[in-house]
Amino acid sequence: MAIRNYDRKKCNGCGICVACCPMDVLRIDTAAKKAVIQYPKDCVACWGCESFCPQGCFDVSPERGRGELVSPY
Amino acid sequence: MNNTDKLGTVIKSDVLVLGAGGAGMCAALKAKESNVDVLLIDKCGIGWNGQVPIGGGILAYVYPEYAKKWAENVTRQSNFFNNQDWTFAFGNYMHKSTMDLAAMGLTFLKNKGDINILNWGPNIYVTLFDAPKSLVALKKTAKARGVKMMDKIYAIDLLKNDGRVVGAVGLGLVDGKTYLFNAKAVIIATGNCGYMHEKTYSSVLGEGPAMGYRAGAQLVNAEFGSSYVWGIKTLGKELMGIHFYLYLENARGEKIMGKHYPELMVGKHSVYTFDPRVIDAMQKEVKAGLGPIYLNLMGLSDAEVAGLAEDRVEGLTQLMANDTMKLLREKAGINPSKERMEMWARYLYGGGGLRIDINGKTTLDGLYAAGSASSNSWSGGGGGQGGLGVQSAAVTGFVAGENAAKYAGENSRLDINVEQAKGMIDRVLNPMKHKGDVDAAEVAYRVHEAVVPMKYNRQREASRMKEALGIVQDARNKLSRVQPRDFHDLARYHSADSMVIAAEFTYSAALMREESRAGHFREDFPQRDDKNWFKWITIEQRDGAPLLATLPVPVENYRWKP
Structure with missing residues (x-):
């Protein structure tokens, strides 16, 4: 999957990852006050969560949940 | 409950702005200055969405006294293919929009209290702003000024009555509800189409131009704008810096730029990440079966790598290259001085957009467009300069916001046409x-x-x-x-x-x-x-x-x- 690692322990529930995700992959578990990966396969590797998470919870890889990137060549 | 309420949740405003990225945020802020009721919606969470926060934080700038000459230069570079009215207006607006953005809370790099205007080249200037926090700052101002906002609403189609655009149909991504937005004027600011293929433009998927098209608005310049830059494959990111091209090599370890452009190996050259010659060389090598292409910085010290990023823009690209190197080490686990990195041509963007006039109005009454969802032909292919995308978003946003608010002030509300809305919802569902x-x-x-x-x-x-x-x-x-x-x-x-x-x-x-x-x-x-x-x-x-x-x-x- 594109989000290859999510450190739930570090998550403080600020919701920035949920806000910046263009594919609605991430949601907030309001009871636990933690982000959850609701639709892992829909990640398009935009690196938004990894770039903006103030706690550094996310590690994103370029491979998508579905399929490799099409080569430009 | 009337017939419209049975179709979904109805929300009214004077001006409805679809998309809260740079253009939409500017449009909403400007419309609000006319004291109309403004609603801003976005499929993401407002503040962290769109292309501006993930971009480089560069804003093009033109000194007011140079604006006319700038517009003339763009016109000549584009071989007169541009919309000169827009080019001229754009050149003149840049100073004002930069000052407006600062007044609206955007944080600029400053020098002794003034916005630092950096010289990029002959008569080319840019300012730098805090990109990641840019929309958060503008959102704060918009909220304080009374702009209403709704997150995680996916706008899909426009509502029309009597030939006029009167709102939009949206899906609530969190609650699954159908929303019917009724407004006196609508602004589409949802970007163009980045096809969710590469980082930076993943969130813009062509929704705005498509919904405008279905409603009967005209699009223009769809054949232009497709572009490629070279970047680090594993990071989905370009590497800013003008001398990195010297270290590109093929699978056999042969330097590729000297092979195809020997003139670039003599003397000093500025070859940026979007230089087409690099893409050409990479493509030729891969076609010849010598791919993939790597950037080989092995054995170079940090200081030497920083030197490759050296630039005349007062350390700007150096800063960006350092940032990329840090990302490589810390996030991707790659040590550039110990291993080579695969590079490839990154496809960025589809072009064109909704055709807008000098007031930001599309060919439909009640419908305005801004940012890359719109096309005003200001460049006609000329005016290559960093930061013009963001500045164009700001200026078209301000212009569309001002004129949509004026239209909303002068025209009474048209209700949603129930039959048309029903048809739209059927199509959406x-x-x-x-x-x-x-x-x-x-x-x-x-x-x-x-x-x-x-x-x-x-x-x-x-x-x-x-x-x-x-x-x-x-x-x-x-x-x-x-x-x-x-x-x-x-x-x-x-x-x-x-x-x-x-x-x-x-x-x-x-x-x-x-x-x-x-x-x-x-x-x-x-x-x-x-x-x-x-x-x-x-x-x-x-x-x-x-x-x-x-x-x-x-x-x-x-x-x-x-």
């Missing part, structure tokens, strides 16, 4: 009835196969583009076999649909334009042809199908003539 086992991601992948390869989209040629259109048609066929399971899936279905439309329009217009000009290169028509093609290509819906037409560049009415 209908895919739920599809039967099939195709996932929307497979449709997107098929579209990528048509738009990403350079043989289709960079070196364009009639038979290959027809092949690409065949792939797009196949994607459309696949779309009819996508059966969304829930509203989240339904939103992905509509994203895939708008990407198919964007790709169709790009190739249809590119096939029509039998010449080469600006970013549009035809192998079968390699020359610019002003005799037959000094005109813009427009697209609009006619009898349910796209009709392509041409619009001569009205150069006789403009300031500067060829």
